[in-house]
Amino acid sequence: MGAKIYLARWLALTALFCGPLLADAVCVTGGMCDSMWQAFPTLSPHAQGLGPPGFAYWDGSSFDGANANIGYFIDGTGYFATDPNSPRTPLPYWANTDGSAVNSFYFESFGVPQIATLLETNGLWSAEDSIGWYDPNSSQWGWIFQSNGITPDSGSVVFDPTSTFGLFFVPDSSTFDPTKSYFTNASMNGIADADRAYALANNITLGPETGQHFALFQNGASGGYYIGIKDRSLQVSDGDYNDMILTLNQVPEPGTLLLGVVLLGLPIWHLRNRRGSKPV
Secondary structure: OOOOEOOHHHHHHHHHHHOOOOOOEEEEOOOOEOOOEEOOOOOOOOOEOOOOOOOOOOOOOEOOOOOOOHHHHHHOOHHHOOOOOOOOOOOOEEOOOOOOOOOEEEEEOOOOOEEEEEEEEOOOOHHHOEEEEEOOOOOEEEEEEOOOOOOOOOEEEEEOOOOEEEEEEEOOOOOOOHHHOEEOEHHHOOOOHHHHHHHHHOOOOOOOOOOOOEEEEEEOOOOEEEEEEOOOOOOOOOOOOOOEEEEEEEOOOHHHHHHHHHHHOOOOOOOOOOEEEOOO
């Protein structure tokens, strides 16, 4: 995953001693901000393998095991009953009132750098998956976690997106190709090579990849978010959204940072973020 900044312990303790971190706004493309939060639903039971989803779009079945979707991670039950990374509380999630996905949303950062903490990966391709940010209004983008062929450890990075940014996920690659990536604006989705190959081998005809690959939950403890990602095409795979799980927060203001360092005596590193242009 390249250089990593191990801030997870510092983040938790800073939130404890210095109060909640700043929060981004989440906005529906062309609509309102912070207006689509829904109460955590009752999770449906899911056997291992394919099966029908529950009320929320991310409450799906999983090849990883029984009751293994991102909702069970958030709630700290089922497959994730002993997972130390789980918040173990039913957090509000970003969706329409009928539980369906908001298929295009972005974050408003107000120009403040972000801290992303990778909690875990559960997919078979985790050593090859990457995630980054993009500006929906320009060609600017940058990596958050970039794969290097080694299953990633948990850890945190600081990145500096534009004031308005979305997220993209690249299955099986350390190269950003929009035609093979999945976006928080699902209308921009491509389809990964592995998904096309699987569909061809199983006589599945693929249409446009219009589904949302990101599940977003409010993190009341920090003012930030838990994010679960679905790595494969929704047309050929399960619906667990647990293949990459991370948190997103704004970097605390300098005064809070200094106080946190004094109180906790922990070093802080900054990852130089790389920006570029989307490939044509």
